Amino acid sequence: xxxxxxxxxxxxxxxxxxxxxxxxxxxxxxxxxxxxxxxxxxxxxxxxxxxxxxxxxxxxxxxxxxxxxxxxxxxxxxxxxxxxxxxxxxxxxxxxxxxxxxxxxxxxxxxxxxxxxxxxxxxxxxxxxxxxxxxxxxxxxxxxxxxxxxxxxxxxxxxxxxxxxxxxxxxxxxxxxxxxxxxxxxxxxxxxxxxxxxxxxxxxxxxxxxxxxxxxxxxxxxxxxxxxxxxxxxxxxxxxxxxxxxxxxxxxxxxxxxxxxxxxxxxxxxxxxxxxxxxxxxxxxxxxxxxxxxxxxxxxxxxxxxxxxxxxxxxxxxxxxxxxxxxxxxxxxxxxxxxxxxxxxxxxxxxxxxxxxxxxxxxxxxxxxxxxxxxxxxxxxxxxxxxxxxxxxxxxxxxxxxxxxxxx
Amino acid sequence: xxxxxxxxxxxxxxxxxxxxxxxxxxxxxxxxxxxxxxxxxxxxxxxxxxxxxxxxxxxxxxxxxxxxxxxxxxxxxxxxxxxxxxxxxxxxxxxxxxxxxxxxxxxxxxxxxxxxxxxxxxxxxxxxxxxxxxxxxxxxxxxxxxxxxxxxxxxxxxxxxxxxxxxxxxxxxxxxxxxxxxxxxxxxxxxxxxxxxxxxxxxxxxxxxxxxxxxxxxxxxxxxxxxxxxxxxxxxxxxxxxxxxxxxxxxxxxxxxxxxxxxxxxxxxxxxxxxxxxxxxxxxxxxxxxxxxxxxxxxxxxxxxxxxxxxxxxxxxxxxxxxxxxxxxxxxxxxxxxxxxxxxxxxxxxxxxxxxxxxxxxxxxxxxxxxxxxxxxxxxxxxxxxxxxxxxxxxxxxxxxxxxxxxxxxxxxxxxxxxxxxxx
Numbered sequence: 003x004x005x006x007x008x009x010x011x012x013x014x015x016x017x018x019x020x021x022x023x024x025x026x027x028x029x030x031x032x033x034x035x036x037x038x039x040x041x042x043x044x045x046x047x048x049x050x051x052x053x054x055x056x057x058x059x060x061x062x063x064x065x066x067x068x069x070x071x072x073x074x075x076x077x078x079x080x081x082x083x084x085x086x087x088x089x090x091x092x093x094x095x096x097x098x099x100x101x102x103x104x105x106x107x108x109x110x111x112x113x114x115x116x117x118x119x120x121x122x123x124x125x126x127x128x129x130x131x132x133x134x135x136x137x138x139x140x141x142x143x144x145x146x147x148x149x150x151x152x153x154x155x156x157x158x159x160x161x162x163x164x165x166x167x168x169x170x171x172x173x174x175x176x177x178x179x180x181x182x183x184x185x186x187x188x189x190x191x192x193x194x195x196x197x198x199x200x201x202x203x204x205x206x207x208x209x210x211x212x213x214x215x216x217x218x219x220x221x222x223x224x225x226x227x228x229x230x231x232x233x234x235x236x237x238x239x240x241x242x243x244x245x246x247x248x249x250x251x252x253x254x255x256x257x258x259x260x261x262x263x264x265x266x267x268x269x270x271x272x273x274x275x276x277x278x279x280x281x282x283x284x285x286x287x288x289x290x291x292x293x294x295x296x297x298x299x300x301x302x303x304x305x306x307x308x309x310x311x312x313x314x315x316x317x318x319x320x321x322x323x324x325x326x327x328x329x330x331x332x333x334x335x336x337x338x339x340x341x342x343x344x345x346x347x348x349x350x351x352x353x354x355x356x357x358x359x360x361x362x363x364x365x366x367x368x369x370x371x372x373x374x375x376x377x378x379x380x381x382x383x384x385x386x387x388x389x390x391x392x393x394x395x396x397x398x399x400x401x402x403x404x405x406x407x408x409x410x
Numbered sequence: 411x412x413x414x415x416x417x418x419x420x421x422x423x424x425x426x427x428x429x430x431x432x433x434x435x436x437x438x439x440x441x442x443x444x445x446x447x448x449x450x451x452x453x454x455x456x457x458x459x460x461x462x463x464x465x466x467x468x469x470x471x472x473x474x475x476x477x478x479x480x481x482x483x484x485x486x487x488x489x490x491x492x493x494x495x496x497x498x499x500x501x502x503x504x505x506x507x508x509x510x511x512x513x514x515x516x517x518x519x520x521x522x523x524x525x526x527x528x529x530x531x532x533x534x535x536x537x538x539x540x541x542x543x544x545x546x547x548x549x550x551x552x553x554x555x556x557x558x559x560x561x562x563x564x565x566x567x568x569x570x571x572x573x574x575x576x577x578x579x580x581x582x583x584x585x586x587x588x589x590x591x592x593x594x595x596x597x598x599x600x601x602x603x604x605x606x607x608x609x610x611x612x613x614x615x616x617x618x619x620x621x622x623x624x625x626x627x628x629x630x631x632x633x634x635x636x637x638x639x640x641x642x643x644x645x646x647x648x649x650x651x652x653x654x655x656x657x658x659x660x661x662x663x664x665x666x667x668x669x670x671x672x673x674x675x676x677x678x679x680x681x682x683x684x685x686x687x688x689x690x691x692x693x694x695x696x697x698x699x700x701x702x703x704x705x706x707x708x709x710x711x712x713x714x715x716x717x718x719x720x721x722x723x724x725x726x727x728x729x730x731x732x733x734x735x736x737x738x739x740x741x742x743x744x745x746x747x748x749x750x751x752x753x754x755x756x757x758x759x760x761x762x763x764x765x766x767x768x769x770x771x772x773x774x775x776x777x778x779x780x781x782x783x784x785x786x787x788x789x790x791x792x793x794x795x796x797x798x799x800x801x802x803x804x805x806x807x808x809x810x811x812x813x814x815x816x817x818x819x820x821x822x823x824x825x826x827x828x829x830x831x832x833x834x
């Protein structure tokens with residue numbers, strides 16, 4: 003396993019983890035932009051733009067882009083979050099050059115008006131699709147409630163109204179500001195021919211201009227209270243809880259991950275034993291969401307409406323108890339082994355490794371081979387986790403409740 | 411786009427192992443180089459299709475019940491033991507099987523195998539742990555009401571396959587409401603048997619040691635004959651579930667060939683031409699050109715003796731009919747032939763997916779278990795790649811003519827139904 007970092011003159015960074023034993027290679031363009039970087043008039047533009055990037059360039063039509071990916075048998079897609087937009091593909095090593103030719107070109111899209119108009123309907127469909135998914139509505143609502151006026155509270159999809167009103171020229175202006183050379187990291191992992199890779203990226207991406215795009219990172223607000231999203235059409239009560247957690251740049255991210263696993267993994271966790279095993283909820287999960295200069299522990303619960311208050315009470319009791327006692331040795335050992343298994347399984351696939359290596363770099367300017375990463379995680383002590391729970395106060399939650407209840 | 415051809419040489423060396431125990435349990439293994447993990451997939455022929463008629467949901471409840479204590483361990487001890495070994499595990503009911511899957515570091519596989527043996531052979535199935543299991547399945551059923559796309563596809567499968575082969579594995583609320591632990595226990599003890607069961611492992615494994623340990627743990631498990639499932643054909647046509655949803659969810663299925671059928675590979679190529687990637691016909695015509703949907707797809711699915719092509723589209727109610735018509739039209743149009751470019755692309759996609767899937771221990775354990783269930787043997791990547799290479803455009807068109815989207819089973823969940831027009 004060899005790691006390389008190269009920065010082009012225009013500020014575009016290339017990072018590579020080369021593993022000649024892999025059967026495939028993966029590459030991704032990590033653009034440091036998302037809904038948190040949008041001004042109020044263009045809510046949802048990051049995600050809409052992500053769709054438009056597949057609609058062709060000066061020399062490729064939308065159909066060409068799709069055909070070329072499929073001609074290589076590529077595993078490819080893109081995703082948009084509050085703070086990252088990522089375009090990726092995994093192929094057999096012999097297609098590396100063609101994959102990069104396509105991805106580099108795609109990152110300078112034509113943004114044609116007629117494609118913009120058709121794709122707007124697809125975005126509106128996607129908004130409707132998520133309207134039928136309570137779990138997504140809870141996530142979206144909880145982020146908005148927890149972060150309220152902070153940019154991280156801005157919805158990824160935008161609204162029907164904001165998408166409806168969005169103009170192609172506004173998207174173009176956003177693109178020019180955010181998709182600049184110095185705001186993008188090209189990440190590659192797996193069976194990579196590094197020289198050819200760098201040559202290709204250099205040849206195609208050198209003309210891109212830097213913009214020093216930056217990002218506003220105001221302090222994270224304190225969470226406040228319960229918000230009810232009353233919807234009679236929904237049968238179950240879907241609950242989301244969020245409390246502050248270390249930022250993606252903090253030195254205790256492993257402790258935060260372990261804390262979330264001990265409290266809210268899908269098997270054997272405190273919330274599992276307190277809520278799922280006795281069937282008070284059919285789902286309980288807690289995750290650590292590491293964000294740029296911000297962070298949160300997110301807990302999702304799905305329950306019978308008439309039990310919702312009791313379920314929330316029990317979850318809070320578990321948080322308080324954990325803050326008082328910290329983890330047991332057995333819990334800590336199990337959580338470490340579970341995270342090690344998960345990281346190993348994910349790391350065995352170039353596609354899984356791509357996001358791990360990419361986000362480590364984008365957020366922390368840090369590269370660690372997987373075994374070392376796992377070693378760091380194993381070095382965390384129970385006391386560190388216990389302290390973290392108290393420093394951040396797990397009971398300081400914002401709560402969002404979606405379902406038939408009018409109050410809790 | 412010009413004419414385009416690629417030949418992918420499959421260079422992955424594979425090793426496969428099959429070992430049948432006298433009691434009917436088949437052990438399958440694929441050691442893989444360069445990985446630390448090992449994944450396991452166990453299929454016990456006690457799926458939802460085998461649920462007693464008055465106890466729909468019994469297999470799903472049993473799957474939950476298995477981890478509530480086994481052998482010397484109570485519920486807490488069993489879960490903690492698996493967690494301590496860093497084991498990701500899942501127990502679930504499928505149509506034809508009870509499925510247990512685990513993923514872990516290879517060095518922990520022996521200890522985890524011993525725990526799985528306890529769960530399968532010595533589950534406690536105690537009265538006082540029964541009710542939460544039953545309640546969880548009931549809640550799953552209720553949650554389904556809040557997930558229209560998932561509900562639509564589950565109900566489609568239920569109506570498409572001969573009853574009870576495709577039934578909703580979560581069963582029925584009426585049955586679950588009165589389900590008694592003694593009845594489910596009796597059913598589980600009789601039906602959980604090594605006869606025709608499959609235990610597959612892939613990844614960082616030592617096959618000889620695995621066989622010897624598995625023989626020790628499962629060799630004296632007594633087989634009992636499985637009861638055959640009585641099946642009844644289902645009427646075709648449309649079912650509309652009226653609901654005030656944001657999208658109209660349209661799911662449809664029509665017959666296809668099973669995995670052992672000579673036309674199987676033609677069916678898989680047809681699936682890819684129709685729906686394998688963003689250049690596929692459905693994606694291009696329904697989403698890219700017309701902007702009717704966010705998601706549209708056709709997926710091949712097979713039970714042992716029945717198979718179908720399952721198509722789903724979620725769309726705004728006002729364009730539901732158009733979406734349905736364009737989608738069915740595209741499936742039908744396959745019979746008019748596919749181009750050489752489409753054939754080349756489909757072959758490349760299938761083979762590349764095969765090689766990339768070959769890097770995942772979980773995917774390989776699942777794939778060899780499925781191969782053995784459907785075919786009674788394991789296929790090498792070479793064999794599959796050669797079979798894909800040999801499919802011709804004529805064969806794909808012939809397949810589509812033989813299995814057109816007529817006699818559709820349609821499930822629409824949303825404000826309004828769609829109209830099925832049969833055109834010839």
